[in-house]
Amino acid sequence: MSIYETVNGLITQSKKTTPEQLALLIARAGNASFVGNLLEADETLWGSFWQGDVIAPGYLLPAAELALLRATRFDGTWPEGTSLPDFLADLRQAIRHPQAGVWTLRAAGEPCVVFAAPLNVERSMFNVQRSTLNEATVVWYCATTDQLHAGYRSPLDRLHFAGAVEQRPLVTRGRRKAKSSYSTTTEERLTEDQDTAAEAHLLKDFAVRLDKEILRLRADLDSAAPISEE
Known part of the structure; x- marks a missing residue:
């Protein structure tokens, strides 16, 4: 069974992984490359x-470089x-x-796996800029492309994946993080095309x-996050 079939089946049937399947997801994502497509730089x-x-309007960057710039200059x-x-080493450490x-x-119509690892300054595993005990490193892996598509850090209270199947809970400071919930709405599948040029265009899209x-x-x-009062 392919990685696509495994992840798609888990999502379609809302199933929990077996220990062997979970180990496969971690190993596959942990060794995956970051998608190499060029993406347009954000206005920020x-x-x-x-x-x-x-960087000007319309400026194109490899997806991994854009993720890095977002993480360093925007976030x-x-x-x-x-x-x-x-940066990529940090993402792979988070996955593992x-x-x-x-x-x-499912996101943008395709089966994905999201990993969220707690930041632990005392262990010094991560390249941490500030006190981040209440944050997690988040990594998105897509089973369709067999590649990583996003990497960022997020406050724990903003980790919400409703409609997702929790395959393993996030553990922070010895406690399990509560189940999260947000839903993805797109359910369309990419149309298969045997023409190489057409496939490349679909992948880029x-x-x-x-x-x-x-x-x-x-x-x-x-x-949706609450505004803290000083």
């Missing part, structure tokens, strides 16, 4: 510099000087973290759609 990055270039959850290899939560869900879907879900959670 316009005017900043990257590798000697000025501020990784130090500005973080290298791409270090023994206390990481694991969820299976899907990478863009999944990126936008993840950003939308994060924005929805941010807007």
Whole structure:
């Protein structure tokens, strides 16, 4: 059974993994490359510099580099000087973290696995910029592409994956994180096409759609978060 069939079956049937299946998901995602598609830089990055270039409207970046810039310059959850290899190493550590939560869900119409690992400053496993005991490193793996599609850090109270099947709970400070809940709405499947050029176009289109879907879900959670009173 392929990884796509395994994850898709878990989602379609709302099933829990066996220990062997969970180990397979972790191993597969932990060794997956970050999707290599070019994505358009966010407006928040316009005017900043990257590798000697000025990021302007329409500027295209490899998806992994864009994720790194979002994390360092927009979210501020990784130090500005973080290298791409270090960033990707942090994501892979999160996937393999023994206390990481694991969820299976459908996003942009495709079967995905989300990993969320607690940050533990005392263990010094992660490249941490500030006190992050109440945050988690989140990584999205897609079984259709067999690649990673997103990596970021999020407050624990904004980890909500309703409609997802919790395959393993996120454990923080010895406690299980409560089940989360947000729903994804798109259920369409990509049409199979044997033509190589057409397949490449579909993959590029899907990478863009999944990126936008993840950003939308994060924005929805941010807007729903309670405002703390000073």
